[in-house]
Amino acid sequence: xxxxxxxxxxxxxTGEQQFLTPEQAFYYQIIPxxxxxxxxxxxxxxxxxxxxxxxxxxxxFGLPVNLIxxxxxxxxxxxxxxxxxxxHQPTQQIRFRYNEETDFLKKLIREAHELGSSDIHxxxxxxKCRVRIRIDGKLVERYEIPMIDYPPIINKIKIQSxxxxxxxxxxxxxxxxxxxDQAKFDIRVSVLPxxxxxxxxxxxxxxxAMSIDLEKLGFDPGDLEIYQQSIRKPHGIVLxxxxxxxGKTTTLYATLKLLNEETRNxxxxxxxxxxxxxxxxxxxLKESIGLDFATAMRTFxxxxxxxxxxxxxxxxxxxxxxxxxxxxxxxxxxxxxxxxAWGTITRLSDMGVPSFLIANTINLSVAQRLVRxxxxxxxxxxxxxxGALPANFRSKNQLKEHYVPIxxxxxxxxxxxxxxxxxxxxxxDDELADCxxxxxxxxxxxxxxxxxxxxxxxxxxxxxxxxxxxxxxxSLLMEGGR
Numbered sequence: 001x002x003x004x005x006x007x008x009x010x011x012x013x014t015g016e017q018q019f020l021t022p023e024q025a026f027y028y029q030i031i032p033x034x035x036x037x038x039x040x041x042x043x044x045x046x047x048x049x050x051x052x053x054x055x056x057x058x059x060x061f062g063l064p065v066n067l068i069x070x071x072x073x074x075x076x077x078x079x080x081x082x083x084x085x086x087x088h089q090p091t092q093q094i095r096f097r098y099n100e101e102t103d104f105l106k107k108l109i110r111e112a113h114e115l116g117s118s119d120i121h122x123x124x125x126x127x128k129c130r131v132r133i134r135i136d137g138k139l140v141e142r143y144e145i146p147m148i149d150y151p152p153i154i155n156k157i158k159i160q161s162x163x164x165x166x167x168x169x170x171x172x173x174x175x176x177x178x179x180x181d182q183a184k185f186d187i188r189v190s191v192l193p194x195x196x197x198x199x200x201x202x203x204x205x206x207x208x209a210m211s212i213d214l215e216k217l218g219f220d221p222g223d224l225e226i227y228q229q230s231i232r233k234p235h236g237i238v239l240x241x242x243x244x245x246x247g248k249t250t251t252l253y254a255t256l257k258l259l260n261e262e263t264r265n266x267x268x269x270x271x272x273x274x275x276x277x278x279x280x281x282x283x284x285l286k287e288s289i290g291l292d293f294a295t296a297m298r299t300f301x302x303x304x305x306x307x308x309x310x311x312x313x314x315x316x317x318x319x320x321x322x323x324x325x326x327x328x329x330x331x332x333x334x335x336x337x338x339x340x341a342w343g344t345i346t347r348l349s350d351m352g353v354p355s356f357l358i359a360n361t362i363n364l365s366v367a368q369r370l371v372r373x374x375x376x377x378x379x380x381x382x383x384x385x386x387g388a389l390p391a392n393f394r395s396k397n398q399l400k401e402h403y404v405p406i407x408x409x410x411x412x413x414x415x416x417x418x419x420x421x422x423x424x425x426x427x428x429d430d431e432l433a434d435c436x437x438x439x440x441x442x443x444x445x446x447x448x449x450x451x452x453x454x455x456x457x458x459x460x461x462x463x464x465x466x467x468x469x470x471x472x473x474x475s476l477l478m479e480g481g482r
Contacts, residue, residue, distance in 0.1 A: 009077040009413075010043060014130065018143045022083040028057065031078050033068060041066040045075040080409035084115050105156055108143070109178055113185065113204055118245070120204070122157075124150055124197035136372055136419055137245060147197075154191075154198055161189040169193055175272070176202070188272045205274045212275070214254040217247070218421035226425050227364065231255055231333075236363035237326045239313070241338040241347075247370050247421050248335040249274050252309055255333060256280060259307055268309040269296040285311065297321035301328065310334035316351045323353060326361040339479060340455065341367040341426040342443060345436055359433035367424040367455055369476060371468050375411035379403040379466065388470060390478040395460055403466040420467065422458035455479065 016032040025031070029045035040061055044053065046069040057065040108131065112120050117133040122145075129150045131143035145153065158165045161174030176187040188203040219227060230238055238255075240248045253275045256266055260279045271285035281303075283296055293310055294317035300308055301324075313319050313336045326332050338347045344365045348358050384399045405415020426432070426447065435443055447454070453461075459473035 008074060009081055010074065012078070012082060014141045015144045017082050020083070024060075025079055025083045028053070029075055029079070030057075030067075031070075031075060031082075034066075037063075039064045039066065041068065043068050043070040043075060043078075045072045046070060047072045076409065077413070081407070081413035084412055104145075105153060105160075106180070109187065109202070109204070110180065110182065111142075113178075113183055118204060120202040122150075122153070122200040122202075124194065124199065126196055129197075136414075136416060137370060138372075138414075150197060154200065157189060157200055157202070158191070161187075163189070163191065168198060186272070203272070205272055212250060212254040212257060214251075214258055217251060217254055219423060223423055223425050226427055227366070227423075228258075230364035230427055231259065231331070233331065233363050235326055235329045235331055237322060237332045237334070237361050238364045238366070239334055239336055239344050239362065240366045240368055241336050241341065241344045242368040243337065245370070246368050247419075248368055249311075251366075251368060251421070252333050252335065253277060256307070256309060264306040265304055266307040266309070267300050267303055267305045268311070269293055269300070270309075270311040293318040294321050297325060301325060301330075305330055307331045307333070312336065313348075313351075316353070319348055319351045319353050323357050323361050327357070338367070341365040341424045342441075342447075343367075346441060349439070355437050355439060359428070359436040362428045362436075364428065365426045369422050369455055369459075370419045371422055371459060371462055371476075372416040372472050373418050373420050373462075373467050374403055374405055374469055375408060375415055375417045377410040378406040378408035378415065379469075380406050381466075384470075390474065393456065393460075393477040395457075397464065399464060402463060402470055403468075405469050405471075415469070416472075420462070422455060422462065424453065424455045424458065426452055 010031050012032055016035055019032050019035050020030070029048035030042040033043050034041035040057075040063050042057070042065065044067045049067065049069050054065045054067050057067075108120065112133045115133065115135060117135050119134040121132040121134070121139065123130050123132070124147065126147075128147055129145040130141055131145065132139040132141050134140075155165050157176075158172075158174070161176045163172045163174045171193065172191040174189040174191075176189060178185055178187055186205045188205060190201045190203075192199045192201075214227075215224065240251055242248050256268070257277060260266060260277060265281075266279070267281045267283070269283045269285060273282050273284050276282070283291075285291060285293065285296070293312070293314065297308070297310065297318070298321065308325055308330055310318065310322055310332060311334070313322060313334050322332050322334055336344055336347055338344045342365065344367075345358060345362070349355055380403065381401050382404050384402050389395075389399075407413035407415045411417045428436070432443070432446065435446070456477050456479055459468075459476040462468045463470060463473050
């Protein structure tokens with residue numbers, strides 16, 4: 001490993017990083033310098049150094065160890081950059097790095113869960129496999145696995161998710177019920193054949209809806225009032241749009257939690273069930289046996305429901321069943337993949353739903369995105385360069401300054417801590433219903449007259465207030481010019 005003169009930390013590769021666990025790195029205050037089969041070398045915090053430290057590490061790793069005393073501040077910056085500590089950090093040292101003798105899969109899942117990761121990616125290449133985890137919407141490389149050790153891990157995942165271990169040519173989907181002394185949650189497994197082997201993505205479905213609060217998701221007071229009025233109507237459809245991972249399901253369950261009363265019968269059909277909430281009847285989609293969204297909706301209407309939550313409107317049949325449920329006096333919630341709130345209307349029309357039915361049933365159309373927020377400990381103010389904003393974006397207030405991510409130990413040197421949802425809400429009134437019936441696609445002037453802000457405007461407000469960076473919202477600002 002080479003020390004970079006321009007930087008105040010050591011750069012280490014994934015292979016070097018995974019040689020130590022976070023527990024070991026912080027306990028001994030060491031950073032890998034040289035890793036070989038016959039010897040090891042570490043940088044060590046000069047304030048933490050002891051004469052017998054090398055001997056102790058030789059007992060831990062079973063190899064000769066060389067220690068290089070280094071500036072304490074540089075060691076600390078490197079540790080917080082590359083080794084994320086868990087919420088409940090044990091004080092004793094634990095030896096864990098990838099090898100055949102450890103239960104790597106179980107430890108990987110537990111580690112991802114404790115770090116708040118949403119997904120685990122296992123990706124094979126020609127001579128190695130890399131393991132990445134998604135934190136705050138971004139993938140972080142965590143481990144490297146030799147290709148010779150990859151097939152047993154794949155088979156273990158397949159067995160636990162009840163998949164066919166002999167099938168290596170076709171995609172497969174399964175589910176793991178992960179249980180140990182510390183946590184219990186479900187994992188959705190997707191297997192995809194690639195050039196060098198099977199790629200696996202594991203989605204951790206570990207959230208309890210009891211902790212979700214609608215008022216804390218990111219609605220401003222005016223939008224929250226509009227949303228609450230729409231969901232209190234006795235019938236109609238509320239649609240939430242956005243790409244995968246934009247928090248649509250979280251918003252839906254925060255809504256259901258608010259509506260979950262003894263006097264209401266609430267039924268959901270989902271793929272997968274990402275949250276659990278007592279008092280709500282949840283159904284898992286099983287297309288392999290014919291239980292799809294449209295079939296479930298037909299059955300739901302015979303279950304005397306008050307509120308129906310449909311995981312996603314994917315096709316014409318599902319859309320028509322949702323419309324039918326709304327017309328017969330039910331309140332329906334669902335998600336759909338579009339880029340804007342008004343684009344949802346166009347998408348339903350493209351599916352073949354008559355425009356007069358859309359106009360008569362849609363209560364509210366919502367578009368949603370998740371934006372990473374800057375770390376308050378290290379964000380730094382800079383002048384806004386001319387032409388920095390997208391050419392097609394226009395705003396009344398031209399920014400002269402903005403904040404940029406820097407990185408510190410509080411944010412693991414990413415520059416960001418957490419994410420915030422932004423929303424675009426269009427309540428459908430009589431005038432907009434007429435626009436739907438007439439097939440009008442451009443309604444920006446009508447939205448401005450109602451003081452309805454687009455996603456690009458919401459993103460710009462976060463940039464203006466210093467909560468996020470230009471690089472984080474640039475694509476949203478570009479969409480605002482369309």
